[in-house]
Amino acid sequence: MHKVELSYALATGRAPEALIRNPLMELLAAVRAEGSISGAARALGFSYRHVWGELKRWERELGQSLIVWERGQPARLTDFADKLLWAERQVQARLAPQIAALHFDLDRAFAIAFDAAASVLVLRASHDSALALLGEHCLPARLHLDIRFTGSADALRELNAGRCAIAGFHLPPRTTTGSLIARTYKPLLHPGRHQLIGFARRVQGLAVARGNPLGLRSIADVAARAARFVNRPTGTGTRLLLEALCEQQGVAPATLVGYANEEPSHAAVAQAVAAGQADAGLCIEAAARSRDLDFEPLLWEDYFLVCEKEALEQPAVRALRAVLRSGPWLRRLSTLAGYAPARSGEALSLRDVLPWWGEGADGGPGRGPPKASR
16 A cells, blocks of 8 residues: 655745645656657656656556557556546645645744744635745745635634734625625624735636536526536635625525535635536636636635734734735736735725725625636
8 A cells, every 4th residue: 555755845936836746746747738758858857768767667666557658659648647646636736725834834934943033924814826925925024924724704713813913805895785795704803903904806706627618607607507516615705705696696505516515725626627526616717727727707806914903013014014015026916817916015994995894885796707817
């Protein structure tokens, strides 16, 4: 029986995705993408002989064929290798929040070892691709983020219980006063106690197979065509958004095929669609694009950070706000599919930004379908 061992390496940079790297999976992914051993070798920066030798070694180790070796034909993965690669990618996607947290833990531990004066900011937030990249941009400011990804409502509860300094949550810019989203967040946010910090705007929509074969462009389409759906867990902001869209479009959430099938991150939702386990899932555009899927945008939403008012001028929070306003971060954020800066780093009033803290708020769960990045 083969067992899994984990390891890590020290490096000056990090890959865009917080994956635990594995040489065999990297080889298989490269062969699949390039269609040849020589192409895979070029993509990975190895010699043909090295890649060929490693694949043969792994075949002996696993007792299974990995590559269909046919002279004059493109190299392709065997059914076993294909299943192995898809299964590993699904597990990695499901564990993305925990893997990111592990990266942050290791970063913090080594940062303190190298620099005892480094600041650490404890942050709990809804899972987000941009937030996962922010930590690296904070390093020059000698600021290290201790991030754990959790549902939006749980993140706010952690803040209110004093277990973190910053919480992150997201919602559409026009949310009705009596909506599920407003009813969930309003008891957790207090104008006299809390201060919002602008972070970003991002697109949520449907991840679908290339070419969108079922023509899914709304939650109502998913329901009407009995498309297989993959959901996010109760308590996440995306689950709240789904239920708000269902309410707006006259869809009973439980009638969605696969409504009970949950994945813990945007990446895992996209991976389930890419693996053919579902026809559609609600997620951010960056996750869908990373799995080479098509993306049907539904709405923009605002992603905010929130802290206690008295924490706003603390050195670590001030350093974070400075990073959020910095040119390098804003340029990086703008390159991420489906993201845009939105008063990043600015201190914002709850009553001014969230319409359901005022009187006469109206509107639906979002401002019309945005244009998708290509």
